[in-house]
Amino acid sequence: MSDKRRAVVVDTTAFIAGFDAYNTYDEVYSIPEIERELMRGSMAKTRLEMAIKSGRLKIREPTSKAIREAESASKEMGDFQSLSEADIKIIALAIQLRDEGYEPRIITDDFSIQNVAKKLSLEYASITTHGIKYHLKWILYCPACRKTYPPDYKFENCENCGTKLKRKPLSKALIRGSKGQNKKEFGKLKLSEGGDERGP
Structure with a gap:
């Protein structure tokens, strides 16, 4: 058994889904933005x-x-445009805690955060979903003229025709244990767990 300290990094979706910080023995962390993202007066x-x-x-x-590392990984996977600044910071905080010697896990129902976490070999867990089934690498393309762009392309519109770009999977790998069997009791909450195990 590892003697490392264990921590969870929690995003807004986890609190909305019912996460309770008192239902785990792990240390619980989040970022300053989480206080602004939750509605005043809500149970969350x-x-x-x-x-x-x-x-x-x-x-x-x-x-x-850590933020630069999270941004770099999200751009490489093509998830950068789908992630908010707060999402990037959630991933970055998990990176930082790992560098400090923790065994961290991100608690989130956000599929893009999970996809980037998988790329970085960070553990993650969902509360209300089964988590991502495939580890995806995205590519940007123009739906009008079909021109393709790398996932870290900085602009939202096609340089040829000006149409707003969309994204599609360039490659995908099935994640083991992604069919619903990979459930873990997390305090009183059932979480789908994804770790640093690579897909086939």
Whole structure:
């Protein structure tokens, strides 16, 4: 058994889905943006505020180095445009905690976060979904003239005809245990777990 400290990094979707910071023995972390993303007066916001006030949930800002690493991985996979700044910071905080010696897991129902986490060999778990079935690498394309662009292309519109770009999978790999068998009890919540095991 590993003697590393264990931590979970929680995003907004996890709190909306019912995550309770008191239902795990792991250290619980998130980013400052989570306080602004939850609606005032909601049960999710109440759980968040109680967890912060009690010290059960620790709020941290990830380092610039970790943010750059998260951005680089998301661009490589073609998920960058689907992720908000807060999403990138969630991934970055998990990277930072891993670098500090933790065994971190991201708790999120966001498929793009899960896809990038898989690329970075970070563990992740879902609450209300089974998590991603395939590890996808995306490519951008123009639906009008069919011109393709690399996943880290910086603009939203086609340089040829000006049409808004869309994305489609360039490659995909089935993730083992992605058919619903990979369920783990996380406190009182059932979570689908994805780890750093590569697909076939």
